[in-house]
Amino acid sequence: MSLIVTGSIGIDTIHTPTGQAPDVLGGSAIYFAAAASFHGPVRLVGAVGDDFPDELEKPFHHFDIDLAGLEKRQGSKTFRWTGKYLENMNDRETLSVDLNVLAEDLPPVPEAFKNSEYLFLANTHPGGQLALLEQFPAAKLTVADTMDLWIETEPDLLKTLLGKIDGLVLNDSEAHLLTGETNIVKAGEAVLALGPKFVVIKKGEHGAFLLHADGAVALPAYPAKDVIDPTGAGDTFGGGMMGYLAASGGDTSLSSLKKAMAAGTVVASYNIESFSLGKLMEIGKSDLELRHSEFAAMLDVSE
Amino acid sequence: MSLIVTGSIGIDTIHTPTGQAPDVLGGSAIYFAAAASFHGPVRLVGAVGDDFPDELEKPFHHFDIDLAGLEKRQGSKTFRWTGKYLENMNDRETLSVDLNVLAEDLPPVPEAFKNSEYLFLANTHPGGQLALLEQFPAAKLTVADTMDLWIETEPDLLKTLLGKIDGLVLNDSEAHLLTGETNIVKAGEAVLALGPKFVVIKKGEHGAFLLHADGAVALPAYPAKDVIDPTGAGDTFGGGMMGYLAASGGDTSLSSLKKAMAAGTVVASYNIESFSLGKLMEIGKSDLELRHSEFAAMLDVSE
Numbered sequence: 039m040s041l042i043v044t045g046s047i048g049i050d051t052i053h054t055p056t057g058q059a060p061d062v063l064g065g066s067a068i069y070f071a072a073a074a075s076f077h078g079p080v081r082l083v084g085a086v087g088d089d090f091p092d093e094l095e096k097p098f099h100h101f102d103i104d105l106a107g108l109e110k111r112q113g114s115k116t117f118r119w120t121g122k123y124l125e126n127m128n129d130r131e132t133l134s135v136d137l138n139v140l141a142e143d144l145p146p147v148p149e150a151f152k153n154s155e156y157l158f159l160a161n162t163h164p165g166g167q168l169a170l171l172e173q174f175p176a177a178k179l180t181v182a183d184t185m186d187l188w189i190e191t192e193p194d195l196l197k198t199l200l201g202k203i204d205g206l207v208l209n210d211s212e213a214h215l216l217t218g219e220t221n222i223v224k225a226g227e228a229v230l231a232l233g234p235k236f237v238v239i240k241k242g243e244h245g246a247f248l249l250h251a252d253g254a255v256a257l258p259a260y261p262a263k264d265v266i267d268p269t270g271a272g273d274t275f276g277g278g279m280m281g282y283l284a285a286s287g288g289d290t291s292l293s294s295l296k297k298a299m300a301a302g303t304v305v306a307s308y309n310i311e312s313f314s315l316g317k318l319m320e321i322g323k324s325d326l327e328l329r330h331s332e333f334a335a336m337l338d339v340s341e
Numbered sequence: 342m343s344l345i346v347t348g349s350i351g352i353d354t355i356h357t358p359t360g361q362a363p364d365v366l367g368g369s370a371i372y373f374a375a376a377a378s379f380h381g382p383v384r385l386v387g388a389v390g391d392d393f394p395d396e397l398e399k400p401f402h403h404f405d406i407d408l409a410g411l412e413k414r415q416g417s418k419t420f421r422w423t424g425k426y427l428e429n430m431n432d433r434e435t436l437s438v439d440l441n442v443l444a445e446d447l448p449p450v451p452e453a454f455k456n457s458e459y460l461f462l463a464n465t466h467p468g469g470q471l472a473l474l475e476q477f478p479a480a481k482l483t484v485a486d487t488m489d490l491w492i493e494t495e496p497d498l499l500k501t502l503l504g505k506i507d508g509l510v511l512n513d514s515e516a517h518l519l520t521g522e523t524n525i526v527k528a529g530e531a532v533l534a535l536g537p538k539f540v541v542i543k544k545g546e547h548g549a550f551l552l553h554a555d556g557a558v559a560l561p562a563y564p565a566k567d568v569i570d571p572t573g574a575g576d577t578f579g580g581g582m583m584g585y586l587a588a589s590g591g592d593t594s595l596s597s598l599k600k601a602m603a604a605g606t607v608v609a610s611y612n613i614e615s616f617s618l619g620k621l622m623e624i625g626k627s628d629l630e631l632r633h634s635e636f637a638a639m640l641d642v643s644e
Contacts, residue, residue, distance in 0.1 A: 244544065245547070263527060
């Protein structure tokens with residue numbers, strides 16, 4: 039499979055009610071890539087600064103990630119985020135954010151990546167997402183993420199983007215902001231009216247919702263007792279989902295999409311069991327398959 | 342099956358963002374009984390006042406409900422509740438409440454009901470629930486509901502009750518209040534430590550969670566687009582669940598309980614499609630079976 043992801047790579051400092059992790063690897067693209075890589079190789083395009091420490095590079099090499107598009111930019115600093123989770127482990131506050139290299143130009147897409155068939159446009163300015171889209175003429179399946187900032191500040195560009203992609207992934211609050219609909223089915227319908235063939239609305243601990251021409255699917259999250267750090271849950275969900283779809287040859291039938299959501303749910307459930315990518319570095323594909331089976335068995339309510 | 346329910350019967354006036362329904366039949370016991378009656382006959386114990394209008398009695402006779410324990414008390418007034426749902430159709434405000442007959446003694450349990458095997462103690466003072474429990478020596482399966490008021494004001498009596506029942510049904514915010522745990526799995530474990538064999542934590546539009554010695558089950562709600570009135574969703578969920586369990590002979594295995602939750606989910610999804618019991622009076626058991634099949638198919642994520 040030729041799955042490519044672009045997005046942030048950063049150094050996070052995370053505080054939770056039970057612990058903290060200073061200066062650990064983070065960023066949407068690396069969480070996504072790690073999760074997707076269980077299904078096959080992932081191409082990564084992103085930049086860090088010259089301050090990026092060697093010891094944080096270990097995960098890049100642990101997972102099946104093609105690093106030809108990873109730039110260590112001299113004279114720039116790495117994106118940094120410091121966040122604090124509240125007692126409920128769902129709500130969080132950003133204590134500080136330094137965009138640094140994220141505020142500069144994206145690194146160039148290597149020539150060897152331009153034949154990528156499966157494209158995930160992680161959350162960034164929709165103008166940047168549109169520019170990226172044009173660099174992948176062979177794309178068979180394009181899925182984008184977005185956020186409240188772009189919905190509010192760049193609605194027209196975002197709508198242009200929505201007319202050109204196959205799928206959109208976003209949070210429930212963002213879906214409400216984008217469509218004005220509080221009912222999740224109506225919000226989904228309003229997104230599909232803007233162009234995408236499917237939309238996945240993420241609800242954190244409450245699971246995820248899919249709307250597609252052939253139907254609607256709601257799935258719960260995997261019941262997680264020992265939540266250490268929710269950072270990257272949405273990105274690993276997206277990575278697991280997209281990795282599954284790429285490995286399936288881009289099958290976007292309702293049945294394939296919901297299994298892809300289940301794959302995303304399962305890898306995200308492992309991700310939150312540790313800070314940073316710690317847990318994902320401990321597990322293998324068989325662990326994911328086993329938990330996928332358990333998840334499917336839990337959801338078997340047929341008579 | 343000999344399933345009995347006690348609880349409120351009232352006259353509701355409901356305001357939603359899209360409409361209103363003045364002076365319609367409501368109350369936890371009638372929603373519960375109607376939903377449970379699709380699985381078999383239900384015995385109802387409850388009281389209304391002498392102001393209770395004949396035209397609101399129609400649902401009592403439509404469903405398979407034994408009314409021997411329904412008292413129309415002379416000189417008393419019927420419980421009344423007026424509520425307003427906010428734009429999101431989940432949060433609501435109570436505009437007025439008149440306990441009336443609910444503040445008086447419960448009607449006596451008819452002798453013919455005392456051999457009931459399946460007992461649902463709808464939300465009321467835990468002292469009242471304990472007193473009721475003693476009147477059903479043949480009970481094989483006892484499930485109770487409760488609320489924040491009793492958790493805060495009668496914690497000791499509530500804990501005594503929890504030591505004597507098989508299952509507890511409550512909302513997520515109530516589970517947090519009762520146990521101090523924000524994580525739903527940990528909250529469930531803390532409830533089981535107080536005595537019940539299982540606990541079902543209701544999450545409204547986000548579904549429901551079951552914890553049992555043999556495992557945990559999270560189910561989503563059925564994706565509902567046309568929500569007219571959420572009143573009674575939790576009570577019909579409980580009724581569908583308990584009706585299913587009674588019809589199964591009181592099988593409280595994990596597998597039976599999760600199918601019972603699915604039955605509750607499905608009947609609640611119909612209930613919210615109309616004000617009061619309108620929709621439940623239009624459908625039959627085959628509608629529930631069809632939607633149960635659709636729900637099970639939606640949740641099939643097996644490889």
